[in-house]
Amino acid sequence: MDTQLVKHLSQLKLAGIIKTLDVRNQEAVKSNLSFIEFLELLIEDELSNRKDNGFKKKLYWAHFPYTKTLEEFDFTSQEKLDKRQIFDLATCNFIRKKENIVFIGPPGVGKTHLSIAIGLKAVLQGFNVVFTQVSDMLTNIIASKADGSFFKKLKYYTDCDLLILDELGYKKLNPNVVDEFFEIISRRYEKSSTIITSNKSFKEWGDIFHDSVLASAIIDRIVHHCNVVIIQGESYRMKDKKLKKDIAKSIS
Ligand code: ADP
Ligand code: MG
Numbered sequence: 001m002d003t004q005l006v007k008h009l010s011q012l013k014l015a016g017i018i019k020t021l022d023v024r025n026q027e028a029v030k031s032n033l034s035f036i037e038f039l040e041l042l043i044e045d046e047l048s049n050r051k052d053n054g055f056k057k058k059l060y061w062a063h064f065p066y067t068k069t070l071e072e073f074d075f076t077s078q079e080k081l082d083k084r085q086i087f088d089l090a091t092c093n094f095i096r097k098k099e100n101i102v103f104i105g106p107p108g109v110g111k112t113h114l115s116i117a118i119g120l121k122a123v124l125q126g127f128n129v130v131f132t133q134v135s136d137m138l139t140n141i142i143a144s145k146a147d148g149s150f151f152k153k154l155k156y157y158t159d160c161d162l163l164i165l166d167e168l169g170y171k172k173l174n175p176n177v178v179d180e181f182f183e184i185i186s187r188r189y190e191k192s193s194t195i196i197t198s199n200k201s202f203k204e205w206g207d208i209f210h211d212s213v214l215a216s217a218i219i220d221r222i223v224h225h226c227n228v229v230i231i232q233g234e235s236y237r238m239k240d241k242k243l244k245k246d247i248a249k250s251i252s
Helices: 003-011 015-031 035-062 083-089 111-124 134-147 150-159 175-188 202-208 212-223 236-251
Strands: 100-104 129-133 162-168 193-198 226-230
Touching (some): 015 035, 083 226, 100 111, 111 129, 111 193, 134 162, 150 175, 175 193, 212 226
Parallel strands (some): 162 193
16 A cells, blocks of 8 residues: 555544555456546545444443343333333434433333433434443542542533433432532533433432432422333343243253
8 A cells, every 4th residue: 555645644534544445446446436436435434434433432431331222122021111112212302302211110120221222322323421320420529529620520421412320219329419419410401311210219319319309409300301211020130030040940
């Protein structure tokens, strides 16, 4: 390959063209492509490389703990769950409408799974997503107060298109950061979307926030434009275990 050309392409940040130049050149010679056709192919390669990089960056920044997809979700084990509602949410129109989602249900019923699955669809559509457990977010906020990066952290949790707050209610919140939790929710209100997963009903949220007035101010802002999804039933983890036991028994 012409090293001078590669150097210039690199200066112009055309990494996608650098990757395919050789192959496209051979293709152009073999297939007798016109200069315009050759150029078109290279530009398409550059665009698709940029899109791919954009997706990878957004996926990295979303900080999903692992990958879960909607396709993997077994709706037959959650008969009461409105499948249409979940697929509708997965279109990410709720993000365009600045709506929220709250998944409420006992442990193991798929709240985190569905949040990640919807979050992944959002990344695929080019949205900036941040996934965090509530306790991690608040620990980060406390640390940021100590090291002077508080406003930067606040901006991080406030500015993304979709903030996924996992596991609200498993632990009581540190009373020193309840105000910051409210601050984040209120800054995002009607500007961007938030998904919250919780094992507690709204009635019990007062307890999590130590303060029923603050809790109702938070709930007010979250549920104003919100899709509440209540998931019932037993833990899928238990079902999975039972199923594995049954299979083992049947073949032993
Ligand atoms: P929750 O957040 O409600 O406590 P999770 O989403 O963490 O539950 O689910 C627990 C485990 O069970 C995960 O591995 C998840 O992928 C799986 N799981 C839960 N519900 C389903 C389902 N309906 N179909 C497939 N896997 C499921
Ligand atoms: Mg969970």
